[in-house]
Amino acid sequence: MTNSSHRFLAFSLVFILIVQVLIPGSLAAEVRTIDLQEPKVTLEDAIKIVKENFEIPEKFKEFTSGFSNYNNRQSWSLSWNSTGERNESFSAQVDAVSGEVVNIFTNKSSDGEQTYKLPALTLAEAKVIAENMVNKLTGQKYKKMKFVENDDIIPLDLYGSPTFSFSWERTENGIPVQGNGARIQINANNGEVISYGFTWHNLNLTKIENIIDAEQASQAFNQYKMLELKYFLAPAFRILAAAGNKEQVQLVYQLNKNGLIDAVTGKPLELKQNQYLAGDEYSLGRIGYGMAEDAQAKSIPLTPQEVREIEENTKLLTKEEAIQMIQKWVEIPSGLSLRTMNLNTDNGLRDTKVWYFEWSSSDQERTQNITARVDAVNGELIGFNLYSPRFPLTENTEQNSTLSKKEAQALAEEFLNKIQPAKFKQTELKADETDEAIPDVASDAVLVLKPEDTSVSFNYERKVNGITFPSNGMNVTVDLTTKKITSYNLNWYSLDFPPLSQALPQTKAEETFLKYRPMVLKYVLVNNSGEVTEAKLAYQPASKGTQISDSMDAKTGAFLDWQGKPLNSKPSSYHFTDISEHEAVKEITALGQAGIFGEYSDVFKPAEIITAESLFRALLYINNGTGDYNLSAEDILKKAKEQEWLREEITPTQHISRELFSKIIVRYLSLEKIAELKDIYQPSFQDTPQSQGYIALTTGLGIIKTDGQNFEPGKNVTRAEAAYSIIKALGNKL
Numbered sequence: 001m002t003n004s005s006h007r008f009l010a011f012s013l014v015f016i017l018i019v020q021v022l023i024p025g026s027l028a029a030e031v032r033t034i035d036l037q038e039p040k041v042t043l044e045d046a047i048k049i050v051k052e053n054f055e056i057p058e059k060f061k062e063f064t065s066g067f068s069n070y071n072n073r074q075s076w077s078l079s080w081n082s083t084g085e086r087n088e089s090f091s092a093q094v095d096a097v098s099g100e101v102v103n104i105f106t107n108k109s110s111d112g113e114q115t116y117k118l119p120a121l122t123l124a125e126a127k128v129i130a131e132n133m134v135n136k137l138t139g140q141k142y143k144k145m146k147f148v149e150n151d152d153i154i155p156l157d158l159y160g161s162p163t164f165s166f167s168w169e170r171t172e173n174g175i176p177v178q179g180n181g182a183r184i185q186i187n188a189n190n191g192e193v194i195s196y197g198f199t200w201h202n203l204n205l206t207k208i209e210n211i212i213d214a215e216q217a218s219q220a221f222n223q224y225k226m227l228e229l230k231y232f233l234a235p236a237f238r239i240l241a242a243a244g245n246k247e248q249v250q251l252v253y254q255l256n257k258n259g260l261i262d263a264v265t266g267k268p269l270e271l272k273q274n275q276y277l278a279g280d281e282y283s284l285g286r287i288g289y290g291m292a293e294d295a296q297a298k299s300i301p302l303t304p305q306e307v308r309e310i311e312e313n314t315k316l317l318t319k320e321e322a323i324q325m326i327q328k329w330v331e332i333p334s335g336l337s338l339r340t341m342n343l344n345t346d347n348g349l350r351d352t353k354v355w356y357f358e359w360s361s362s363d364q365e366r367t368q369n370i371t372a373r374v375d376a377v378n379g380e381l382i383g384f385n386l387y388s389p390r391f392p393l394t395e396n397t398e399q400n401s402t403l404s405k406k407e408a409q410a411l412a413e414e415f416l417n418k419i420q421p422a423k424f425k426q427t428e429l430k431a432d433e434t435d436e437a438i439p440d441v442a443s444d445a446v447l448v449l450k451p452e453d454t455s456v457s458f459n460y461e462r463k464v465n466g467i468t469f470p471s472n473g474m475n476v477t478v479d480l481t482t483k484k485i486t487s488y489n490l491n492w493y494s495l496d497f498p499p500l501s502q503a504l505p506q507t508k509a510e511e512t513f514l515k516y517r518p519m520v521l522k523y524v525l526v527n528n529s530g531e532v533t534e535a536k537l538a539y540q541p542a543s544k545g546t547q548i549s550d551s552m553d554a555k556t557g558a559f560l561d562w563q564g565k566p567l568n569s570k571p572s573s574y575h576f577t578d579i580s581e582h583e584a585v586k587e588i589t590a591l592g593q594a595g596i597f598g599e600y601s602d603v604f605k606p607a608e609i610i611t612a613e614s615l616f617r618a619l620l621y622i623n624n625g626t627g628d629y630n631l632s633a634e635d636i637l638k639k640a641k642e643q644e645w646l647r648e649e650i651t652p653t654q655h656i657s658r659e660l661f662s663k664i665i666v667r668y669l670s671l672e673k674i675a676e677l678k679d680i681y682q683p684s685f686q687d688t689p690q691s692q693g694y695i696a697l698t699t700g701l702g703i704i705k706t707d708g709q710n711f712e713p714g715k716n717v718t719r720a721e722a723a724y725s726i727i728k729a730l731g732n733k734l
Contacts, residue, residue, distance in 0.1 A: 116730035119188035217539035517541035571595035606720035
């Protein structure tokens with residue numbers, strides 16, 4: 001063992017002793033002691049393991065290391081870095097008990113070229129390299145992993161080396177283990193490993209007898225209403241909606257509680273307090289509010305729109321009236337000063353004006369802050385937040401007492417009943433998914449709060465026609481010590497809701513959902529207070545495939561994306577079966593893997609003449625990504641004109657001649673000014689038309705092939721020729 005390891009262990013022991021002295025006896029028992037045994041794998045061993053499996057470039061001369069013992073998992077972190085300005089590196093993590101390489105990542109600078117290069121390796125060749133490396137690194141565990149087929153697109157990367165990604169899933173007793181397995185990225189040019197990750201939890205995964213089968217799991221899925229009818233509103237990324245254009249609320253069926261059915265009990269999988277499924281964390285976004293300053297009036301002519309805006313503002317609450325609305329519910333201490341105030345259009349869906357205020361103290365040692373928002377039209381208090389630092393508890397035990405969750409909930413609901421009685425009646429308390437369900441206030445059940453809890457929040461979702469509308473509701477935070485409401489927020493939109501009669505019957509929706517996502521058995525990992533401690537056998541709707549999600553259109557049964565749009569035309573990787581003997585096989589393959597030219601699924605039809613729609617759809621998809629994937633044929637040509645790639649009047653089904661193709665590609669490469677230069681191009685072909693500048697560029701750059709004598713400007717371009725030329729053009733893109 002090295003001296004550095006001895007020093008680490010000595011420091012850890014001292015730290016644990018200090019913590020035990022400082023923590024009171026009643027809490028000391030709560031502290032999870034870490035394993036301070038000497039690592040079986042030394043730092044020297046870890047370095048050798050990495051260097052035996054990976055080549056560390058000689059220029060990576062700077063080396064640092066670290067040791068971690070988190071949740072009784074010991075590991076060495078190793079990092080090699082280059083000197084100079086390029087800042088390249090190779091990092092690795094090695095399990096200090098098993099000696100397995102857990103993670104590696106290499107960061108190398110590109111050669112400075114920002115053009116596309118065809119991969120030197122095929123996907124199949126890269127897969128062999130990946131298989132050999134994963135087999136070598138995981139040893140006997142490789143036999144317990146199954147390769148995961150993947151139809152995800154492989155983008156045409158213009159700013160670095162193309163990469164291929166592969167993954168394996170762990171199986172035990174023939175059952176997949178969620179979250180366990182290996183993943184690897186291979187450089188498609190030289191076969192180097194760019195990144196590698198390996199996760200394997202040492203848990204009891206013995207086979208359990210007498211579990212329910214998939215059919216019984218499906219019956220339980222239906223019995224316990226794991227598919228829930230809800231109202232859904234797609235997120236809107238805009239400042240103002242068009243005048244008179246209300247947002248469209250959709251009826252959707254949405255998967256509830258991850259659709260998990262306990263394989264032993266046949267009931268929805270239940271987790272204890274402080275437990276959650278590993279890899280199942282969620283992040284909540286917050287709406288931002290803009291800051292603006294009052295503008296001084298000047299003698300400048302106003303437009304009709306500006307006059308209308310001024311007239312509308314005269315109907316709004318004054319700032320004094322808005323502050324009075326706030327003070328009805330929030331006490332503003334005399335020591336706080338109004339620091340910020342603005343009147344803006346609300347960025348949400350209400351399309352109304354909102355007053356925003358912020359008060360704060362000037363006391364550096366005891367900063368206090370209050371923010372509040374008021375609807376400038378109807379005077380509703382939309383939200384407020386109080387911040388005040390905590391101070392040591394007093395000797396008065398009554399003042400030190402804290403609320404239980406039951407008492408805090410009663411306080412929250414008393415407040416909501418006062419501030420929004422009508423709206424509050426239309427809501428339902430949403431239970432915390434990472435905690436036990438909060439009982440009704442009238443219940444005698446008592447929930448034990450965690451010692452570190454200082455406040456608790458309650459979220460109430462809006463109910464319309466008896467079903468949930470998660471986009472709307474109200475939430476409240478209660479300070480458990482001061483027994484005060486410290487924050488409140490209201491989201492409530494004036495919308496039209498489709499009648500429930502438009503939705504498919506529950507049984508039909510469940511039948512459709514399970515047809516495409518049948519129940520499959522798996523081990524799901526349970527995280528207990530930050531550590532994966534057990535695995536449970538459960539059935540869950542299958543999640544493999546690009547055309548499925550957790551939400552379905554309740555009217556049609558189509559799966560929906562996060563914007564509420566059908567998934568039936570989501571891009572996927574294509575593996576064409578009719579190009580193996582074609583001279584442009586590499587170019588066509590690269591485009592297919594990127595999700596391009598999939599009009600005929602896995603058949604490419606190389607000899608077919610390309611249409612305007614197909615060509616511009618490919619160019620837009622390369623240029624703008626998946627956002628343009630579902631455009632109509634007319635919109636495709638419209639976008640092509642906006643990009644100034646198309647100036648001619650053509651139809652979506654029109655064939656593209658070699659002369660027009662030259663013009664389109666030159667415009668796509670932003671070389672039109674050069675192509676239009678006069679008297680610098682000499683005719684290179686016997687049949688060169690007026691567009692000789694465009695033709696000279698596309699043939700000179702190797703984008704379009706010729707026989708050396710004739711260009712054949714009127715000849716139509718085939719799909720294979722277009723694919724070849726697009727890849728060559730990307731290699732010359734500025």
